[in-house]
Amino acid sequence: xxxxxxxxxxxxxxxxxxxxxxxxxxxxxxxxxxxxxxxxxxxxxxxxxxxxxxxxxxxxxxxxxxxxxxxxxxxxxxxxxxxxxxxxxxxxxxxxxxxxxxxxxxxxxxxxxxxxxxxxxxxxxxxxxxxxxxxxxxxxxxxxxxxxxxxxxxxxxxxxxxxxxxxxxxxxxxxxxxxxxxxxxxxxxxxxxxxxxxxxxxxxxxxxxxxxxxxxxxxxxxxxxxxxxxxxxxxxxxxxxxxxxxxxxxxxxxxxxxxxxxxxxxxxxxxxxxxxxxxxxxxxxxxxxxxxxxxxxxxxxxxxxxxxxxxxxxxxxxxxxxxxxxxxxxx
Numbered sequence: 001x002x003x004x005x006x007x008x009x010x011x012x013x014x015x016x017x018x019x020x021x022x023x024x025x026x027x028x029x030x031x032x033x034x035x036x037x038x039x040x041x042x043x044x045x046x047x048x049x050x051x052x053x054x055x056x057x058x059x060x061x062x063x064x065x066x067x068x069x070x071x072x073x074x075x076x077x078x079x080x081x082x083x084x085x086x087x088x089x090x091x092x093x094x095x096x097x098x099x100x101x102x103x104x105x106x107x108x109x110x111x112x113x114x115x116x117x118x119x120x121x122x123x124x125x126x127x128x129x130x131x132x133x134x135x136x137x138x139x140x141x142x143x144x145x146x147x148x149x150x151x152x153x154x155x156x157x158x159x160x161x162x163x164x165x166x167x168x169x170x171x172x173x174x175x176x177x178x179x180x181x182x183x184x185x186x187x188x189x190x191x192x193x194x195x196x197x198x199x200x201x202x203x204x205x206x207x208x209x210x211x212x213x214x215x216x217x218x219x220x221x222x223x224x225x226x227x228x229x230x231x232x233x234x235x236x237x238x239x240x241x242x243x244x245x246x247x248x249x250x251x252x253x254x255x256x257x258x259x260x261x262x263x264x265x266x267x268x269x270x271x272x273x274x275x276x277x278x279x280x281x282x283x284x285x286x287x288x289x290x291x292x293x294x295x296x297x298x299x300x301x302x303x304x305x306x307x308x309x310x311x312x313x314x315x316x317x318x319x320x321x322x323x324x325x326x327x328x329x330x331x
Contacts, residue, residue, distance in 0.1 A: 003080075004208070006083070007083050007086060008202065010086045010087065010090065011086055011195050012195075012223070014086055014089055014105075015192065015223050016226045016227070016230035017094065017230060018230060019229060019231040019232075019233070020233040022191060022231075027045050029176070029253070029258060030176050030177075033250065033254045035173045043232065044181070045180065045231050046228040046229070048181045048185050049184050049187060049192075049224065050225065050228040051185060052185045052188030052192070055189065057220065060189060060269050062215060063269070063272030064268070064274045065194070065196035065215060067130065067134070067273060068110065070130050071126060071131060072114065072127070073127060074212060076117055077204060077205045079202060079206060080120070080331050081113070082198060082201055083327060084321075084327055085116045085117075086112065087323050088111070089105070089320075092108040104138070104309060104312050105191060105278075106190075106191065106276050107134070107276060107313050109195070109198065109316075111314065111317045112319065112320035113320070114126045114313075115316060115320035115324075116323070116324040119321040120324060137268070137275045137279075138309050138310065138313075142282055144280075145260050146284060146287035147287065148260035148263055148264060148287070149259075152259055153253060154291065156172075156255065157252070169251055172250075172252045172254070175255045176251055179254070179255045179262065180254075182262035183261050183262040183277075183281065185262070187277045188224060189269055191277060192220070192223040192227050193274070194274050196219050196220055197274075199223070200219065203215075203216070203219075253289070256284070256288050257285045257287070258281070258284070264280045264283075276309070
């Protein structure tokens with residue numbers, strides 16, 4: 001029972017860290033375009049992170065949580081495996097936050113969960129098809145975000161071509177409040193469910209629930225609350241990378257990037273596939289930068305980010321394997 005409580009507490013802590021680690025995703029463009037101050041922006045994003053709970057509960061459902069819980073086959077799920085996976089995810093998230101690298105919180109959690117299970121029971125313990133499907137969106141999520149943002153930017157440029165620049169910019173600054181809110185709802189829904197899935201696996205492993213799909217209501221409420229609270233603290237190092245280092249963003253481009261990111265996240269909710277909000281918004285920002293000219297995108301920064309994304313799952317898995325090996329001496 002004590003170990004279960006510790007794991008749930010660590011999951012909530014991870015969700016909180018996820019909030020301030022990924023706060024930059026939904027506020028970077030709105031801060032860089034000076035629509036809101038950093039403090040106003042994190043309050044705005046946190047509010048809609050929490051609103052996502054009610055939207056998911058009433059309309060979307062918690063399909064992503066169910067997918068995450070299926071990364072490891074039910075008969076191989078144990079509390080030490082989950083503990084090692086969560087500790088690995090926390091370590092990687094804190095390290096990437098410290099260095100200002102916008103990595104994927106979802107992929108580090110999945111990599112840690114799978115890595116610990118493989119260490120304990122071999123590759124037969126994981127559902128490889130689920131992991132491959134999730135890993136494929138390391139490429140697909142930013143690609144979809146980029147394509148959608150290219151389309152939205154083109155459409156907006158055409159629709160507002162007769163507007164005076166000052167009037168158009170005023171419109172887009174107001175629209176950025178809406179697009180940022182839409183993205184924050186998607187962020188809250190997608191990322192909170194990943195932790196819900198891990199907690200559900202822990203409850204199942206401890207015999208508290210008989211079906212891994214039967215996630216208690218308090219789990220969802222706690223996860224959405226934690227990510228909203230974490231967002232309030234912000235991730236200022238990553239805001240700088242996302243908001244200015246990839247490409248300079250105007251209010252029009254901010255609206256396009258955030259809307260494209262939100263639509264991509266809603267698509268992932270529909271498909272019940274956990275994706276990285278970081279990957280999604282980065283692809284969208286690259287898309288709005290590329291429509292001006294390819295040289296507007298700082299490709300050196302972008303390539304470094306891609307390497308961080310690719311390495312997240314294997315590094316998290318190896319770290320979890322090491323942590324699991326240590327845990328065995330104490331549990």
